[in-house]
Amino acid sequence: MLINNHNNxxxxxxxxxxxxxxxxxxxxxxxxxxSTRIDYSLAETSRRGNVGDENxxxxxxxxxxxxxxxxxxxxxxGVFKNNLYIVPYSWGKYINPDGVESNVGRVYHPDLxxxxxxxxxxxxxxxxxxxxADGCIIDESFLRYNTSLQNLEGTWGSSCIWDTNVNIQxxxxxxxSNNRLINNIIDLFGNGKVVTDPNYRNGPSIIxxxxxxxxxxxxxxxxxxxxxxxxxxxxxxxxxxxxxNIPASDRVYAFNGLxxxxxxxxxxxxxxxxxxxVTDIRP
Numbered sequence: 064m065l066i067n068n069h070n071n072x073x074x075x076x077x078x079x080x081x082x083x084x085x086x087x088x089x090x091x092x093x094x095x096x097x098s099t100r101i102d103y104s105l106a107e108t109s110r111r112g113n114v115g116d117e118n119x120x121x122x123x124x125x126x127x128x129x130x131x132x133x134x135x136x137x138x139x140x141g142v143f144k145n146n147l148y149i150v151p152y153s154w155g156k157y158i159n160p161d162g163v164e165s166n167v168g169r170v171y172h173p174d175l176x177x178x179x180x181x182x183x184x185x186x187x188x189x190x191x192x193x194x195x196a197d198g199c200i201i202d203e204s205f206l207r208y209n210t211s212l213q214n215l216e217g218t219w220g221s222s223c224i225w226d227t228n229v230n231i232q233x234x235x236x237x238x239x240s241n242n243r244l245i246n247n248i249i250d251l252f253g254n255g256k257v258v259t260d261p262n263y264r265n266g267p268s269i270i271x272x273x274x275x276x277x278x279x280x281x282x283x284x285x286x287x288x289x290x291x292x293x294x295x296x297x298x299x300x301x302x303x304x305x306x307x308n309i310p311a312s313d314r315v316y317a318f319n320g321l322x323x324x325x326x327x328x329x330x331x332x333x334x335x336x337x338x339x340x341v342t343d344i345r346p
Contacts, residue, residue: 080123080150087126090133097137097182106144122148127172134178140214141188149190151199163230168199177208185214187247192221195233203235212242216285220250223265236273239280246282248275253291253316266293270300270326277306285313286340292320294345299327304335314340321345 085105093099109120130139143149151168158164176183186209195201206212219234234252239245254265270290275283286309290296300318303309317340323329324346333341 082123083126084121084123084146084149085126085129087128088132089126089129093133095133095135097135099133099136100138101133101136101142102138103141103144103188105146106141109145109147120148121146122150124150124152125171125175127152127174130175131178134180135182136179137182138185138187139176139179139183139189140185141191143190143193144188145192147192147194149193157200157231159230159232160236161230165228165231166198167231168196169202170195170199171201171205173202173204173207176206180208181211183209184211186212186218187214188217188220190219190222191217193219194223198228198231200231200233201235201238203237206238207241210241211244213244213282214247215239215242215245215251216247217250217253220253220288221265222252229268232269232271234267234269234271234274236271239274240276243279244282245275245280247285248283248289249285250288250291252293253288254293254320266290266296267298268296270296270298272299272301272328275301275303283307284309286317287313287315288319289314289317290321291316291318292343294320294322295325296321297325300329300332302328302331304332304337309337311339316340316342319343 090101093101105121125143130136149170151170152172154166154168156164157167176186252266270293283303286303290300303317314337317337318329318332319341320343321329321341322345329341329344332338333344
């Protein structure tokens, strides 16, 4: 399956590989302990922004067993940060909530984090500044077994999403439904700049109100820059202002730079007790 790289067409070939990006046994000789630290171990392995960048860094599929030897580790922060050429582990049929069928790539194997179970507490910046290309989704079961997750700061922050197919929801509604202890979603999908090119999407193509709910996420305490400058995103915000009482200092620019014509309840947020978190409203 060919993935189109709109920003750097010469890199398209690398996004078509099915090779692993690194050895599956990379962490085999690490101590399987909560004190072991592998944070940022594969970070910054790509270069961004110039023609020729496709000639640098790791590329390919993430081995589904890469973390199998270290299941007691409680933090894998930033491991794949700024790796621009992560490709799907498989391709197959996808049916969206409206019943429309598409062929999609599933970017992360559902077993990638499964072995950690309840040991894993932080995936901050794990996939920060990466790319979900056209026709690629996150599997809805990706975080299902990580019931002790607390810190998702910047997990997909500053990531580029190029989904021009409106029938594909790249970040599923139920992705965080089993992660009831999440307390930090600072910059979870936020971005450093507003991008207006429709082929170069910052943040999720579709924002889903079900990501975070009153029944599942009572521990939320930090949401600054949560969806900041996701100017091309459409959908409905999780109505956090209805059921959380987060102080202004921990919700700075949470809904900054969003489009009032694309986000159905943005103006409701702007009129709520969280009005100071809604700034730079886009057309």
